[in-house]
Amino acid sequence: xxxxxxxxxxxxxxxxxxxxxxxxxxxxxxxxxxxxxxxxxxxxxxxxxxxxxxxxxxxxxxxxxxxxxxxxxxxxxxxxxxxxxxxxxxxxxxxxxxxxxxxxxxxxxxxxxxxxxxxxxxxxxxxxxxxxxxxxxxxxxxxxxxxxxxxxxxxxxxxxxxxxxxxxxxxxxxxxxxxxxxxxxxxxxxxxxxxxxxxxxxxxxxxxxxxxxxxxxxxxxxxxxxxxxxxxxxxxxxxxxxxxxxxxxxxxxxxxxxxxxxxxxxxxxxxxxxxxxxxxxxxxxxxxxxxxxxxxxxxxxxxxxxxxxxxxxxxxxxxxxxxxxxxxxxxxxxxxxxxxxxxxxxxxxxxxxxxxxxxxxxxxxxxxxxxxxxxxxxxxxxxxxxxxxxxxxxxxxxxxxxxxxxxxxxxxxxxxxxxxxxxxxxxxxxxxxxxxxxxxxxxxxxxxxxxxxxxxxxx
Amino acid sequence: xxxxxxxxxxxxxxxxxxxxxxxxxxxxxxxxxxxxxxxxxxxxxxxxxxxxxxxxxxxxxxxxxxxxxxxxxxxxxxxxxxxxxxxxxxxxxxxxxxxxxxxxxxxxxxxxxxxxxxxxxxxxxxxxxxxxxxxxxxxxxxxxxxxxxxxxxxxxxxxxxxxxxxxxxxxxxxxxxxxxxxxxxxxxxxxxxxxxxxxxxxxxxxxxxxxxxxxxxxxxxxxxxxxxxxxxxxxxxxxxxxxxxxxxxxxxxxxxxxxxxxxxxxxxxxxxxxxxxxxxxxxxxxxxxxxxxxxxxxxxxxxxxxxxxxxxxxxxxxxxxxxxxxxxxxxxxxxxxxxxxxxxxxxxxxxxxxxxxxxxxxxxxxxxxxxxxxxxxxxxxxxxxxxxxxxxxxxxxxxxxxxxxxxxxxxxxxxxxxxxxxxxxxxxxxxxxx
Ligand SMILES: Cc1cc2nc3c(=O)[nH]c(=O)nc-3n(C[C@H](O)[C@H](O)[C@H](O)COP(=O)(O)OP(=O)(O)OC[C@H]3O[C@@H](n4cnc5c(N)ncnc54)[C@H](O)[C@@H]3O)c2cc1C
Ligand code: SF4
Ligand code: SF4
Numbered sequence: 011x012x013x014x015x016x017x018x019x020x021x022x023x024x025x026x027x028x029x030x031x032x033x034x035x036x037x038x039x040x041x042x043x044x045x046x047x048x049x050x051x052x053x054x055x056x057x058x059x060x061x062x063x064x065x066x067x068x069x070x071x072x073x074x075x076x077x078x079x080x081x082x083x084x085x086x087x088x089x090x091x092x093x094x095x096x097x098x099x100x101x102x103x104x105x106x107x108x109x110x111x112x113x114x115x116x117x118x119x120x121x122x123x124x125x126x127x128x129x130x131x132x133x134x135x136x137x138x139x140x141x142x143x144x145x146x147x148x149x150x151x152x153x154x155x156x157x158x159x160x161x162x163x164x165x166x167x168x169x170x171x172x173x174x175x176x177x178x179x180x181x182x183x184x185x186x187x188x189x190x191x192x193x194x195x196x197x198x199x200x201x202x203x204x205x206x207x208x209x210x211x212x213x214x215x216x217x218x219x220x221x222x223x224x225x226x227x228x229x230x231x232x233x234x235x236x237x238x239x240x241x242x243x244x245x246x247x248x249x250x251x252x253x254x255x256x257x258x259x260x261x262x263x264x265x266x267x268x269x270x271x272x273x274x275x276x277x278x279x280x281x282x283x284x285x286x287x288x289x290x291x292x293x294x295x296x297x298x299x300x301x302x303x304x305x306x307x308x309x310x311x312x313x314x315x316x317x318x319x320x321x322x323x324x325x326x327x328x329x330x331x332x333x334x335x336x337x338x339x340x341x342x343x344x345x346x347x348x349x350x351x352x353x354x355x356x357x358x359x360x361x362x363x364x365x366x367x368x369x370x371x372x373x374x375x376x377x378x379x380x381x382x383x384x385x386x387x388x389x390x391x392x393x394x395x396x397x398x399x400x401x402x403x404x405x406x407x408x409x410x411x412x413x414x415x416x417x418x419x420x421x422x423x424x425x426x427x428x429x430x431x432x433x434x435x436x437x438x439x440x441x442x443x444x445x446x447x448x449x450x451x452x453x454x455x456x457x458x459x460x461x462x463x464x465x466x467x468x469x
Numbered sequence: 470x471x472x473x474x475x476x477x478x479x480x481x482x483x484x485x486x487x488x489x490x491x492x493x494x495x496x497x498x499x500x501x502x503x504x505x506x507x508x509x510x511x512x513x514x515x516x517x518x519x520x521x522x523x524x525x526x527x528x529x530x531x532x533x534x535x536x537x538x539x540x541x542x543x544x545x546x547x548x549x550x551x552x553x554x555x556x557x558x559x560x561x562x563x564x565x566x567x568x569x570x571x572x573x574x575x576x577x578x579x580x581x582x583x584x585x586x587x588x589x590x591x592x593x594x595x596x597x598x599x600x601x602x603x604x605x606x607x608x609x610x611x612x613x614x615x616x617x618x619x620x621x622x623x624x625x626x627x628x629x630x631x632x633x634x635x636x637x638x639x640x641x642x643x644x645x646x647x648x649x650x651x652x653x654x655x656x657x658x659x660x661x662x663x664x665x666x667x668x669x670x671x672x673x674x675x676x677x678x679x680x681x682x683x684x685x686x687x688x689x690x691x692x693x694x695x696x697x698x699x700x701x702x703x704x705x706x707x708x709x710x711x712x713x714x715x716x717x718x719x720x721x722x723x724x725x726x727x728x729x730x731x732x733x734x735x736x737x738x739x740x741x742x743x744x745x746x747x748x749x750x751x752x753x754x755x756x757x758x759x760x761x762x763x764x765x766x767x768x769x770x771x772x773x774x775x776x777x778x779x780x781x782x783x784x785x786x787x788x789x790x791x792x793x794x795x796x797x798x799x800x801x802x803x804x805x806x807x808x809x810x811x812x813x814x815x816x817x818x819x820x821x822x823x824x825x826x827x828x829x830x831x832x833x834x835x836x837x838x839x840x841x842x843x844x845x846x847x848x849x850x851x852x853x854x855x856x857x858x859x860x861x862x863x864x865x866x867x868x869x870x871x872x873x874x875x876x877x878x879x880x881x882x883x884x885x886x887x888x889x890x891x892x893x894x895x896x897x898x899x900x901x902x903x
Contacts, residue, residue, distance in 0.1 A: 033528055034537055038519065082494055083494055083509070103507060145494070147495065148494055338552030341552050342554045345485075346491070
């Protein structure tokens with residue numbers, strides 16, 4: 011338990027009303043969106059400015075209190091689940107867009123700004139911030155950077171990492187550290203920005219993030235291609251890329267997911283299709299028309315049984331509504347949903363999808379697979395009820411099998427959801443004992459008391 | 470019940486509903502209370518986690534959960550946006566009843582709910598006395614909106630601008646009515662609702678005029694009670710049950726094709742809440758409730774979908790009154806009714822609809838939420854007021870008298886000279902002018 015005197019110190023840093031130590035309030039900061047057991051913190055603090063944030067970090071370090079930063083608490087790997095007796099630091103009062111520079115095309119934001127709010131503000135200025143995780147209406151930019159979040163546009167536009175120009179963060183002593191710059195190029199010092207992206211709150215606490223913006227594409231075209239064979243869909247993906255067309259989005263849905271989406275929202279998807287590809291090309295109108303025609307042709311060549319091209323904005327919305335509802339449609343089938351994101355080199359997608367079907371059969375569990383085919387990043391989604399212990403054991407075994415398959419194909423445990431607690435025990439399999447040791451040394455040097463989100467990533 | 474184990478046992482009955490929440494946090498995007506406070510305990514995910522914690526004995530103080538559970542507008546925005554389809558309102562209402570069973574109803578609520586609301590006749594009489602006496606204590610502040618404020622400093626009314634009780638409630642002018650269907654061939658039972666009866670009798674009057682104009686027969690039984698939602702949201706199952714049975718008895722017998730109300734909250738309560746709350750009642754009652762619920766329609770829906778409205782006569786010379794429309798949560802989010810009220814306004818000659826920004830954002834009323842958390846409620850109301858003002862309208866319309874109260878107060882406090890009306894009042898007015 012934290013002493014009354016110390017609670018007062020936190021109150022001085024963040025304001026009295028922004029320190030919560032009632033049991034009930036603490037319980038609401040004991041979880042995130044990962045399927046893990048909740049852990050009770052002993053305090054939740056909501057700093058309202060950078061200075062308050064810095065003081066809170068220092069207080070935690072001085073008192074050896076484990077500190078877990080929490081944005082929207084939507085990550086899927088347990089990164090925002092606190093340590094027992096630790097302090098949860100909320101960033102949602104740090105939600106100001108500090109600067110939106112249209113001339114030099116960058117934005118400076120506080121970490122609690124909601125992804126979709128920045129995207130909308132940027133779009134109002136005719137610019138574009140592409141990373142669009144499915145959670146963007148609630149996720150924070152701090153959380154996106156700390157998880158290196160992706161989205162639907164990764165293939166052409168990359169992920170959060172590709173937009174972080176610089177970060178101003180607090181080290182474990184609450185001292186401000188500056189990385190990167192507001193310039194397109196920057197070659198000074200270590201690439202600490204790179205170290206911070208995806209660090210899940212274990213190496214520092216972000217206070218201000220400088221993000222790159224790009225011009226908004228003038229025109230888009232979306233289409234849905236239907237395949238009666240899984241392989242046709244994957245061959246189309248490879249063919250599109252081999253033809254040097256880079257769609258903004260190239261998404262995949264398997265039959266299980268198609269049926270779930272259709273029964274949930276009746277958008278007219280073919281129930282007997284083995285797979286769907288949802289494709290969007292964007293850019294200059296003439297180029298888009300040309301690319302779209304080529305994509306259509308390639309899909310036909312590789313066995314698409316039908317292709318529907320969206321003719322207007324409303325039809326385009328319908329295409330993406332189908333994709334966006336994939337997760338909700340699956341979620342409604344069973345109480346517990348485990349969303350994995352093992353990723354493989356994209357040429358191995360057909361193999362990976364087959365492997366998911368085998369695992370589903372072998373462990374007798376329901377798995378719907380959809381995801382970013384163009385990135386090799388699939389979301390095998392396991393549907394279960396965690397109260398059913400026997401089945402839950404099979405689920406855990408299946409998850410391990412999914413990871414093994416992905417690694418055997420030269421893939422990775424996570425394309426975008428991060429390591430957190432959920433995957434930390436598998437990390438050595440993907441890397442090596444020396445890699446873990448190296449990472450641990452970095453962590454030890456930067457956080458000698460091990461208070462910054464302990465237990466995450468490297469265990 | 471004063472036993473914690475019993476509380477936990479009852480909570481476990483909600484378990485199957487509670488596990489549906491996957492803690493994705495998407496409800497943060499739409500919760501009006503969370504948007505104001507940024508506290509996880511205020512959003513559906515946090516509240517569901519608290520109920521889960523209570524059930525799993527991670528918490529031992531039901532009062533702390535009750536307090537947080539009550540910081541909720543019961544607007545259903547979270548449920549409408551939930552990818553997992555959590556029955557948020559059902560869980561919240563049942564949990565309120567279970568926890569209140571443990572903590573007990575506050576003395577003030579006992580007087581209001583058990584002493585007044587649960588006895589429709591007493592309630593009516595008290596309200597009538599209130600209407601007579603209120604002139605001594607309150608004075609008009611904004612004659613366009615029609616609000617009043619306290620004449621003298623009063624701790625209860627503080628800085629509020631409120632709609633006073635009507636001089637004559639609807640039921641004393643029109644205690645009952647039975648008319649035969651005309652051209653439409655339809656008969657509708659009319660459920661008045663407390664707010665319309667006591668504060669906005671003009672809406673009921675207008676509704677009857679419109680139904681009559683379109684040849685809809687009306688069945689209006691005498692002695693109607695409250696739909697029960699104020700009792701239920703306070704966790705008072707006893708009063709809710711009494712009111713439910715009272716109303717079912719009045720309406721189940723009538724030969725109407727539909728049960729219609731002009732109050733979004735009453736419609737949503739009868740249609741959605743009555744059946745889930747009656748699920749443990751005896752079969753006879755359950756069947757009657759289900760039959761009534763399936764016949765219940767919102768008045769705009771009845772007019773547009775069942776009766777059919779005519780194109781308005783084009784009058785070119787008359788100036789058009791600009792109206793904006795606010796979507797009550799209980800119409801759009803609970804029942805999916807959003808185009809029909811707009812169509813009713815669209816068919817009113819002399820009025821022009823101009824959409825406001827975020828027309829479906831909750832106004833912040835939430836029944837007793839407004840009384841208990843006046844500050845948060847007013848902050849949410851102010852956002853609505855700003856969006857209404859920005860349309861340049863002279864009438865703000867909405868299909869729920871509870872929203873009308875909140876919007877009236879927000880507009881009045883901001884000094885806006887904008888009248889607040891129900892779409893049916895607007896339509897009735899247009900008919901008269903033809
Ligand atoms: C429905 C749904 C859909 C999703 N879709 C996607 C998707 O398409 N792509 C994708 O990549 N992810 C997706 N996610 C996962 C999740 O939304 C992302 O990981 C997101 O980046 C988390 O943001 P957050 O604000 O919720 O962060 P949180 O969950 O609160 O925190 C995430 C991590 O960041 C750390 N952190 C947060 N703020 C700071 C800071 N200021 N300084 C240092 N560390 C910090 C936390 O300690 C934690 O370790 C989805 C999740 C859900 C529930
Ligand atoms: S949106 Fe639904 S499933 Fe997600 S946290 Fe909120 S209530 Fe739970
Ligand atoms: S019902 Fe409304 S106020 Fe209550 S939790 Fe849901 S969105 Fe928030």
